[in-house]
Amino acid sequence: MSNDVDNSRRKFIAAGVAGTAGLVLAPGVTLLDMAHARPAGEAASSAKRWGLLIDSTKCATGCNDCVTACGKENGVASTGHPETDPQWIRKIELKEIKSGRSHSLPMMCQHCAEPPCVDVCPTGASFKRADGIVLVDRHICIGCRYCMMACPYKARSFVHEEHEDQNPDVPRGKGCVEACTLCVHRIDKDQQPACVEACSAGNHGAMLFGDLNDSNSEISKRIATFATTQVRPDLALNTGVRYQGI
Amino acid sequence: MNNDVFRKNKDAAFYFLLGAIGLVALAGLGAAFYMEHYGHVVTGMTNQIVWGLPHVFALFLIVAASGVLNMASIGSVFGKPVYKARAALSGLLAIAMLAGGLMVLMLDLGRSDRLIIAMTYLNLKSVFALNVFLYTIFFSVVVLYLWTMMDRKMHGYSRYVGFAAFIWRLLLTTGTGAIFGFLVARQAYGSALLPPMFIIMSFSFGLAVFMIVQAVMYRWNDRVLDEEILRRLKNLLAVFVAAVLYFTAVYHMTNLYFAKQTDFERFILLDGGIYTTLFWVGQVLIGSVLPLFLLFTAKKSSTVVVASLLVILGGFFQLYVFLIGGQAFPLNLFPGMEQSSSFFDGVIHSYSPSLPEFLLGMGGIAVAALITAIVAKVLNFMPDDTPHPASH
Numbered sequence: 001m002s003n004d005v006d007n008s009r010r011k012f013i014a015a016g017v018a019g020t021a022g023l024v025l026a027p028g029v030t031l032l033d034m035a036h037a038r039p040a041g042e043a044a045s046s047a048k049r050w051g052l053l054i055d056s057t058k059c060a061t062g063c064n065d066c067v068t069a070c071g072k073e074n075g076v077a078s079t080g081h082p083e084t085d086p087q088w089i090r091k092i093e094l095k096e097i098k099s100g101r102s103h104s105l106p107m108m109c110q111h112c113a114e115p116p117c118v119d120v121c122p123t124g125a126s127f128k129r130a131d132g133i134v135l136v137d138r139h140i141c142i143g144c145r146y147c148m149m150a151c152p153y154k155a156r157s158f159v160h161e162e163h164e165d166q167n168p169d170v171p172r173g174k175g176c177v178e179a180c181t182l183c184v185h186r187i188d189k190d191q192q193p194a195c196v197e198a199c200s201a202g203n204h205g206a207m208l209f210g211d212l213n214d215s216n217s218e219i220s221k222r223i224a225t226f227a228t229t230q231v232r233p234d235l236a237l238n239t240g241v242r243y244q245g246i
Numbered sequence: 247m248n249n250d251v252f253r254k255n256k257d258a259a260f261y262f263l264l265g266a267i268g269l270v271a272l273a274g275l276g277a278a279f280y281m282e283h284y285g286h287v288v289t290g291m292t293n294q295i296v297w298g299l300p301h302v303f304a305l306f307l308i309v310a311a312s313g314v315l316n317m318a319s320i321g322s323v324f325g326k327p328v329y330k331a332r333a334a335l336s337g338l339l340a341i342a343m344l345a346g347g348l349m350v351l352m353l354d355l356g357r358s359d360r361l362i363i364a365m366t367y368l369n370l371k372s373v374f375a376l377n378v379f380l381y382t383i384f385f386s387v388v389v390l391y392l393w394t395m396m397d398r399k400m401h402g403y404s405r406y407v408g409f410a411a412f413i414w415r416l417l418l419t420t421g422t423g424a425i426f427g428f429l430v431a432r433q434a435y436g437s438a439l440l441p442p443m444f445i446i447m448s449f450s451f452g453l454a455v456f457m458i459v460q461a462v463m464y465r466w467n468d469r470v471l472d473e474e475i476l477r478r479l480k481n482l483l484a485v486f487v488a489a490v491l492y493f494t495a496v497y498h499m500t501n502l503y504f505a506k507q508t509d510f511e512r513f514i515l516l517d518g519g520i521y522t523t524l525f526w527v528g529q530v531l532i533g534s535v536l537p538l539f540l541l542f543t544a545k546k547s548s549t550v551v552v553a554s555l556l557v558i559l560g561g562f563f564q565l566y567v568f569l570i571g572g573q574a575f576p577l578n579l580f581p582g583m584e585q586s587s588s589f590f591d592g593v594i595h596s597y598s599p600s601l602p603e604f605l606l607g608m609g610g611i612a613v614a615a616l617i618t619a620i621v622a623k624v625l626n627f628m629p630d631d632t633p634h635p636a637s638h
């Protein structure tokens with residue numbers, strides 16, 4: 001119930017912001033850049049849908065730049081227990097069984113528009129923000145791991161032990177489930193996700209971040225031009241992360 | 247005089263028994279505390295095998311809890327006196343096992359300290375939340391049902407409440423099965439057969455538990471179960487065991503031929519190592535074939551008890567293969583491709599259950615046993631088979 005109220009309040013605020021912005025801006029000037037810097041306390045807007053496009057032809061086997069950057073940004077470090085250590089993003093090596101063709105690509109939470117993790121979560125700790133980012137509220141998560149059972153991409157990790165060196169922007173806690181946040185704390189400061197930044201800093205250019213709802217955004221244009229795919233499209237989850245080249 | 251000494255001995259034995267079960271329950275609580283303190287890293291569970299041994303125990307207890315109430319249903323809904331005499335005991339066992347199972351689930355949570363959140367923040371779309379609701383109503387209906395049976399003034403309502411309990415227990419097991427039905431990407435759980443299979447499993451496990459508890463109570467009270475009744479109950483158990491075996495066969499066949507889950511089926515049935523062994527030796531041989539043989543040939547109550555124990559053991563194997571084996575088989579993110587990563591993509595996941603997990607599971611059984619023993623001692627739950635004119 002309170003969710004509904006919240007949603008309608010968010011929509012109302014969003015509409016208001018969009019309306020005012022539209023009045024001020026000259027026609028033809030995109031809202032994208034301005035709305036990027038979201039003032040603290042303002043709700044995410046459903047006018048946007050943040051997404052990623054990953055071009056596997058530009059992603060090399062052995063390159064781990066995105067993974068390293070994510071770990072540093074979010075304080076996700078290895079403790080020497082590979083089976084229980086959380087991994088928010090990982091590199092997957094693929095080989096087509098018939099042709100032998102191989103691919104390398106990063107895999108993380110796909111920020112589904114119809115997220116099974118959110119559907120199954122008993123407490124509502126798993127939720128989707130208006131702008132499409134799927135998150136875990138770690139104050140409500142009870143650590144039942146049902147979302148991990150439900151996620152088709154193995155995108156979530158359970159925090160199996162205490163850990164130090166946390167980034168104050170990214171609180172994490174033992175006994176809760178976590179996953180890629182699309183660096184929501186950076187997006188809200190008008191920055192790109194750490195992985196995307198690292199990928200371009202390394203001159204690979206395999207990751208592109210942007211607004212899937214804006215047909216003028218680079219990501220939407222690329223999706224409109226090139227053949228891209230979602231992982232497990234048969235599940236019809238409408239993922240926010242798209243792939244090119246596989 | 248002699249009788250007095252005898253009674254005293256019996257009482258001492260009862261308290262000794264309570265103490266022993268209580269210790270197991272305490273060990274379970276201790277294990278939960280240990281897991282909570284150090285985190286799940288001290289268990290065998292990982293980011294691959296997300297639900298482990300505690301969930302096998304919890305699932306067994308919850309499934310058996312709804313099944314054991316079957317006794318009462320046959321008695322009240324279908325008016326069979328033999329079952330009616332056992333309705334109260336079956337109701338008590340249902341409550342006790344559900345409590346034990348839920349306790350295990352609760353204590354395994356990453357944040358069991360957030361019980362209040364779990365009860366107050368309900369995402370109504372979640373089957374888990376739906377199950378919380380199903381369990382709560384189940385408890386209330388069964389308690390009400392027990393009341394209608396124990397209080398003469400309430401007898402008249404017994405039938406109606408019994409009917410409600412009957413419907414609710416079917417819903418409850420369907421709800422339990424549906425937890426897995428939502429795991430769209432996991433090959434083990436994508437079958438529409440799961441809810442009916444869970445119902446028939448609940449009949450079998452529930453009756454097996456009932457037979458054992460009943461045998462213990464008769465023994466304790468130095469009474470002998472009527473041969474005809476024993477014969478009927480053991481035949482019923484045999485039918486249920488055979489039905490579970492049949493459903494298992496259909497489940498694997500449909501997976502093989504219709505759902506084309508050949509790779510997963512190959513894993514469970516042929517080359518899945520421990521899971522293949524547990525399936526064929528544990529579930530099929532120890533849990534089905536052997537008890538069926540014993541039940542058909544049994545003359546004595548003790549043979550039926552052994553058969554029931556085997557059915558329970560087989561049930562644990564079955565749930566282990568279903569739950570852990572189903573997770574051990576990797577998710578297929580990219581059909582038609584070989585996959586590898588640092589996060590164990592494309593490989594069979596390993597799991598070795600740890601002592602704390604086992605103790606927690608046993609703790610759940612102990613709590614169920616404690617509730618049963620104490621309530622059965624205070625109130626009278628002994629089945630009474632003396633013919634009752636009113637019950638015909």
Ligand code: SF4
Pocket residue numbers: 108109110111112115116117118134150151152153154155156179
């Ligand atoms: S990828 Fe998994 S964790 Fe991410 S939104 Fe989809 S189901 Fe949820």
Ligand code: SF4
Pocket residue numbers: 120121122123124125126136140141142143144145146147148176177
């Ligand atoms: S582990 Fe947390 S986020 Fe996941 S389903 Fe349970 S409560 Fe929700």
